[in-house]
Amino acid sequence: MKEKVEALSEELIEKISKISNKKELNDLKVEYMGKKGIITELQSGIKDVIDKKEYGIEVNKIRTLFNDNYDKKLNELDTIELNKKLESENIDISLPATEIPIGSPNILESIIEEVEEVFMSMGYDVVDGPEIEEDKYNFELLNIPKGHPARDAQDTFYIEDESILLRSQTSPVQARTMLAAGGNKPVRMICPGKTYRRDADDATHSHQFMQIEGLLVDKNISLSDLKGTFDVIAKKLFGENCETRFRPSYYQFTEPSVETDISCFACKGSGCSLCKNTGWITVSGAGMVHPNVLRNCGYDPKVWSGFAFGFGAERLAMLKYGINDIRTFYQTDLRESKPFDRREV
Ligand code: DAH
Numbered sequence: 001m002k003e004k005v006e007a008l009s010e011e012l013i014e015k016i017s018k019i020s021n022k023k024e025l026n027d028l029k030v031e032y033m034g035k036k037g038i039i040t041e042l043q044s045g046i047k048d049v050i051d052k053k054e055y056g057i058e059v060n061k062i063r064t065l066f067n068d069n070y071d072k073k074l075n076e077l078d079t080i081e082l083n084k085k086l087e088s089e090n091i092d093i094s095l096p097a098t099e100i101p102i103g104s105p106n107i108l109e110s111i112i113e114e115v116e117e118v119f120m121s122m123g124y125d126v127v128d129g130p131e132i133e134e135d136k137y138n139f140e141l142l143n144i145p146k147g148h149p150a151r152d153a154q155d156t157f158y159i160e161d162e163s164i165l166l167r168s169q170t171s172p173v174q175a176r177t178m179l180a181a182g183g184n185k186p187v188r189m190i191c192p193g194k195t196y197r198r199d200a201d202d203a204t205h206s207h208q209f210m211q212i213e214g215l216l217v218d219k220n221i222s223l224s225d226l227k228g229t230f231d232v233i234a235k236k237l238f239g240e241n242c243e244t245r246f247r248p249s250y251y252q253f254t255e256p257s258v259e260t261d262i263s264c265f266a267c268k269g270s271g272c273s274l275c276k277n278t279g280w281i282t283v284s285g286a287g288m289v290h291p292n293v294l295r296n297c298g299y300d301p302k303v304w305s306g307f308a309f310g311f312g313a314e315r316l317a318m319l320k321y322g323i324n325d326i327r328t329f330y331q332t333d334l335r336e337s338k339p340f341d342r343r344e345v
Contacts, residue, residue: 254287
């Protein structure tokens, strides 16, 4: 029996060494361990021998040998299979990467942040106000009483009777800020925010747009403080060579009122279509806070004075990035908005 098992073992090792895939390995298993397999038959032959102990030991030897070699071979084949798979999935790092579209900052937001930064560096607070506003703040406290023709200029969306509306300007935040300050301390604030008017949308009008309101109230404030402040922001946004000027204007809540102009950065003053051949571009309305407004909001105009201004945020962005249709900001067409990240003044 011993010799038989030794011969079988040699044969088994020889066969296993030649196996090169899992199918062959499985066939070998059937050949040796299957129902009628060589080892299975040996095992059942025990009933016919006298020295069962020795026979049993020898059968066990060949069974263990089979199992050990089978496991080893299976491991080997698995490793070969895995290596082949890894090889075929090799990543070619020299291939161009798949382009993943990433977002870019919204240019309106960028402009607003830029303006906020300049004003914060001058000690201004950035404040917020409600978009659904009371007539009282949007008009009345700003020296625009009911029935006043100045209201017509701002075609307002009313929500409830005539007292609740979508704010037509960010100026109501002036009133709110002064009232909250209590009439006895200086105020420096800017308020960027959405505004609404019943305008028909076209290249230069939108029923929803953004303004950046500004207000400074203190003692001994004059128009020259406004001029100096405007100069700082204009140079910051449009370059060191940007010049500024004021033109007389009319707003109900400022006296005197002005339109603020910057020198045309496109033609440097010689005249072009952007500045309508004037050499100047208007960027905001502004003025000295009207005494009535100061009084309405708890500030004694004999003691306090101040200036206010209102930029159109889209207008700033349109000028800075050469956009000629305000509707571009409110369309979600990526083909339109994508080029903006590459444009520079
Ligand atoms: N609220 C004005 C508008 O919507 C803009 C404006 C002009 C704001 C003069 C001001 C200002 O604070 O002083 O047309």
